[in-house]
Amino acid sequence: MKPQPDPTPQLLAQRVRFLGRVAPFRGLDATQLATAAEALTEEEVPAGTVLLVESGPPGTDLFVVRRGSVELSHKDVVVGMVGRGEVFGYPTLLTRLPPQFTARARDASALYRLPAAAAVGLLLRPEGLSWLARSQRERLLAASRTMRGFVDVRSRPVTSLLRSKPLFCTPQTSIREAGDMMRKAGVSALLVRLREGMGIVTDVDFRDKVTVEGVSPDQPVSTIMTTPVHTISADMLAPEASIAMMASGVNHVPVVDADYQVVGVLSARHLMALDSRSPFALRRSMQRAGTDDDLVQTSGDLTELLLDLIDANVDAPTLTRILTLLSDTITSRLIELAIARHGAPPLPFAWLAFGSTARNELTLASDQDNGIAYADGEDGAAAEAYFADLARDVNTGLARCGFALDPHGVLASSPSWRMPLSRWRAVFEDCLEGGDVERLARASVAFDFRQVAGELQVDLALTQIMRDAPGHKSFMRGLAQLAARTPTPLGFWQRLDERIDIKTGGLVPIQNLARYHAFAKGISAHSTLERLLALHELDPAAIPPGASLREAYVCILGLQLRHHAAALRRGERPDNTITTTDMSSLTRSTLLEALREVSAAQRRFPRLAAALR
Numbered sequence: 001m002k003p004q005p006d007p008t009p010q011l012l013a014q015r016v017r018f019l020g021r022v023a024p025f026r027g028l029d030a031t032q033l034a035t036a037a038e039a040l041t042e043e044e045v046p047a048g049t050v051l052l053v054e055s056g057p058p059g060t061d062l063f064v065v066r067r068g069s070v071e072l073s074h075k076d077v078v079v080g081m082v083g084r085g086e087v088f089g090y091p092t093l094l095t096r097l098p099p100q101f102t103a104r105a106r107d108a109s110a111l112y113r114l115p116a117a118a119a120v121g122l123l124l125r126p127e128g129l130s131w132l133a134r135s136q137r138e139r140l141l142a143a144s145r146t147m148r149g150f151v152d153v154r155s156r157p158v159t160s161l162l163r164s165k166p167l168f169c170t171p172q173t174s175i176r177e178a179g180d181m182m183r184k185a186g187v188s189a190l191l192v193r194l195r196e197g198m199g200i201v202t203d204v205d206f207r208d209k210v211t212v213e214g215v216s217p218d219q220p221v222s223t224i225m226t227t228p229v230h231t232i233s234a235d236m237l238a239p240e241a242s243i244a245m246m247a248s249g250v251n252h253v254p255v256v257d258a259d260y261q262v263v264g265v266l267s268a269r270h271l272m273a274l275d276s277r278s279p280f281a282l283r284r285s286m287q288r289a290g291t292d293d294d295l296v297q298t299s300g301d302l303t304e305l306l307l308d309l310i311d312a313n314v315d316a317p318t319l320t321r322i323l324t325l326l327s328d329t330i331t332s333r334l335i336e337l338a339i340a341r342h343g344a345p346p347l348p349f350a351w352l353a354f355g356s357t358a359r360n361e362l363t364l365a366s367d368q369d370n371g372i373a374y375a376d377g378e379d380g381a382a383a384e385a386y387f388a389d390l391a392r393d394v395n396t397g398l399a400r401c402g403f404a405l406d407p408h409g410v411l412a413s414s415p416s417w418r419m420p421l422s423r424w425r426a427v428f429e430d431c432l433e434g435g436d437v438e439r440l441a442r443a444s445v446a447f448d449f450r451q452v453a454g455e456l457q458v459d460l461a462l463t464q465i466m467r468d469a470p471g472h473k474s475f476m477r478g479l480a481q482l483a484a485r486t487p488t489p490l491g492f493w494q495r496l497d498e499r500i501d502i503k504t505g506g507l508v509p510i511q512n513l514a515r516y517h518a519f520a521k522g523i524s525a526h527s528t529l530e531r532l533l534a535l536h537e538l539d540p541a542a543i544p545p546g547a548s549l550r551e552a553y554v555c556i557l558g559l560q561l562r563h564h565a566a567a568l569r570r571g572e573r574p575d576n577t578i579t580t581t582d583m584s585s586l587t588r589s590t591l592l593e594a595l596r597e598v599s600a601a602q603r604r605f606p607r608l609a610a611a612l613r
Contacts, residue, residue, distance in 0.1 A: 007038065012034065012037050018066065019033055019036060019037060019064070019112075020033055022085050022086075022087065024087070024123060024125075025122070027127045035118070039117075040064075040114055041112070041113045042066075042110065042111070042112060042113075044108070044109075045068075045108070045109050045110075046105065046108055047108050048105060049104065049105040049109075050103070050104050050537050050538075051063065051089075051111075052103040053099060053102050053538055054073070054074060054098070054099055054100065054101050054525070054530070055099070055523055055524050055525030055530055055534045056098055056522065056534050056538055057098070057467075057523075058092045058093075058095075058097060058098055058099070059089045059099060060093070060115065061089060061093070061119070062090055062093055062113070062114040062115075063087065063111055063112070064086075064087050064111065065082055065086050065088075065109060065110075066111060067084060067109055067110040068084070068107050068108055068110060069083045069109060070088060070103050070104065070105055070106060070109060071103075071104055071106045072088070072103055073102045073104065074100070088103055090123060093116055093119060093120070093123075095460070097524075098463075102534075102537060157235060157237055157238070158238055158266050159255065159263065159264070161238060161270040162264035162265075162270075163264075163270075164185065164187055166254065166262045166263070166264055166265055167181060167182065168190070169181060169191075169193070170192070170193060171193075171221065171222035171225075172220050172222070173220065174217065174218055175210060175215065175217045175224060178190050178201060178221040179206060179217070187265070188252070188267055189201065189267065190221070191229075192221060192225050192227075197227065197228055198227070198229055198262075199225035200227070201221055201224055201225045201226070202251065204251060209224040229253075230250055230253050231253060231254045231256045232254075232255055232256070232266065233255070233257075234256065234263055239279075239314070242279055242280040243318070243325070245266075245271070246280055246283055251267060251268040252265055252268070253266050279309075279325070279326065283326055283329050286326065287329060287333060289337075291337065292334065292393075292397050295401065296401055299402060300402075302323070302326065302401075303402075303568050305322075306565065306568070309322065310561060310565045315554070315558070316554055316558040316561050317529055317554060319561060320356075320361045320362055320557070320561075321360050323362045323363065324356075324357060324360045324362040327362050327398075327403065328453075330398065330403075331351065331370075331394065331398065331452050331453065334394045334397040334398065335394055335453050337397075338393040338394055341393070342386060342389055345374075345386060345387070346386055347374045347375040347377045347383050348455045348456035349372055349373065349374040349375070349387060349456050350372070350373045350374075350453070350454040350456040351370065351371075351453040352370060352373060352449050352450070352452065353369065353370055353449065353451075354369035354446060355367075355369035355445060355448060357369060357450070357452075358448045358450040359450075359526050359528060360527045361527060363561060363564060363574070364568070364574055365564055365574040365576060367405065367406040367407065368395065368403040368406060369406050369411075370395070370411060370452075371417035371419075371446075371449075372387050372412045373420070373424045373456060373458050374387055374419075374421070374456060375456055376422050377420075380420065384418075387412075388413070390412075391411070391413040395413045410445055421456065421458060424458065424462060425461060425462070428447075428466065431443040431446065431447070431475070432465070432469055432475045433474075433475070434474050435474040435475050435478025435479075435481075439478075443479075444512070444515065447515070448526070450526050463524050466519065466524070467522050467524075469519040470520055470522070476519065479516045480516055483512040483602065484602050484603075486504075486508055486509040486512050486602075487505065487509075488509055488602070489506070489595065490592075495592075496591065497580065498579065499577060499579050500578055501576050501577055502560045502578050503560060504576070505595075506591075506595060506598070507528075509602060510528060510552065510553045510556075510598055511528050513549070513598075513601055513602070514528045517531065517532075517542055518531040518534075518535070521534075521535060521538050529550055529553060532549055532550045548597045549601055551594070551597075552597040552598055555590055555594040559587070560576060560578075563578050
């Protein structure tokens with residue numbers, strides 16, 4: 001952006017008038033408005049300009065749209081729009097975490113930018129916090145409702161499952177009246193009209209808050225409602241709705257049309273009636289398991305679920321996301337059961353997933369890779385003993401549920417992967433100190449991490465260390481060499497071998513390429529596809545052509561999962577060794593083209609590695 005001259009008094013007055021009508025600036029006195037106006041910079045951006053990148057570097061400015069509009073997208077799908085007089089960019093600005101969405105100018109727009117030094121103080125005023133609480137309706141987990149890819153032509157749109165019109169009341173309606181309304185209408189959820197947005201009250205709220213907690217039925221219904229409310233679009237398919245509700249942790253969601261008008265409320269009961277062996281129903285059974293044995297028995301349905309989803313033509317990335325969600329559910333329930341046996345944890349902790357589980361790329365052939373970080377405390381020996389017992393129970397339980405122990409010992413039950421947070425920081429910092437094989441191997445596992453459970457927040461502390469990677473030339477050079485030298489199963493003549501390991505020869509090279517570029521560009525996305533997509537937004541020339549490597553990854557992952565399904569149908573444990581001569585000519589040709597895309601991307605890396613010397 002070009003340097004700008006100091007604003008004239010006339011321009012400052014124009015900014016003050018505009019800001020005075022925009023939340024969260026409303027309520028500022030004249031002096032405060034003038035200070036904010038002087039701190040602003042103005043920017044004219046053409047349509048298509050990317051302002052923030054999902055999982056990319058944290059934002060440094062608060063944006064106000066003066067003219068035009070900006071679209072917010074999640075996983076390349078538009079999920080929201082910001083228009084004139086609206087604000088965006090505050091979650092990443094305040095948390096210093098990567099943006100939740102990609103922000104792109106929908107048309108030629110004029111923007112105000114308020115730098116962090118001025119914006120943070122503004123947002124942390126009581127009025128600013130109130131505005132944040134109201135406006136932050138959608139959280140990151142709710143973005144999963146926009147997941148595409150359930151390409152099942154037999155699936156039904158959610159509107160076909162709705163059996164009644166939405167029922168509304170006011171916030172002042174008494175709990176008793178609300179219950180009578182729901183009973184007469186025969187519904188399990190009631191929507192509450194609010195000045196901004198809406199709330200929801202369900203039969204679960206009546207049971208938990210009125211019957212159990214003793215809230216008086218004479219109180220207004222607003223005392224037991226939930227707000228903000230997760231919603232889904234009317235054109236969403238039932239399988240997509242199931243995943244959205246799982247990720248959001250809700251049992252009811254309003255269904256809205258293109259004008260954001262509610263057309264009905266979808267319940268978990270609707271989805272479970274549609275398919276009793278759905279991912280939602282299986283997750284619910286896992287959450288209700290009373291013992292480890294019950295959970296092991298329920299997890300036996302994972303195999304049949306995988307086969308059902310493959311037969312329903314669910315695409316590979318969505319399928320691995322479902323399996324990862326269910327694996328997270330198993331892990332969380334095992335942790336809860338272990339805590340019930342051993343007592344409350346002596347210190348806050350975080351259960352960490354690594355590898356394919358961290359990247360949301362789990363398959364039924366994946367090993368478990370995990371660890372524990374816990375808060376530093378005075379009685380470290382007692383904490384270590386407690387978490388060693390908890391880790392042993394969870395690792396053993398996951399193995400019984402079908403996720404084998406990692407043969408390399410990347411397990412929370414190993415002291416090397418169970419440490420206080422200060423030692424995790426030291427390990428991450430040490431990984432950056434060189435490009436030797438041992439450090440690279442540990443970084444390639446540890447740096448693909450995701451918190452599954454626990455109240456100790458480790459993401460910011462560890463992600464900040466990873467952002468320093470570009471400044472460590474030896475480490476980055478080692479990553480580049482690793483990405484370039486991971487062999488694909490193509491010989492000198494670019495032909496397929498008769499037998500190939502589809503994981504190590506096809507998926508791992510792409511994962512290594514994506515990991516290198518993610519570190520180089522400050523991208524903290526978990527999954528390989530999200531990393532490639534964020535990279536394309538930040539630097540389209542990094543791995544040309546744009547979508548080819550993503551398409552290759554999806555193709556190879558799909559072949560891997562179909563190979564697993566074939567083994568499961570034969571009653572065998574799935575592996576990753578594929579006989580290419582057994583493939584159809586079309587499948588073989590598709591795989592060959594995908595692997596050639598990987599090789600082409602790898603051939604760029606010797607130059608990258610040389611540039612880092």
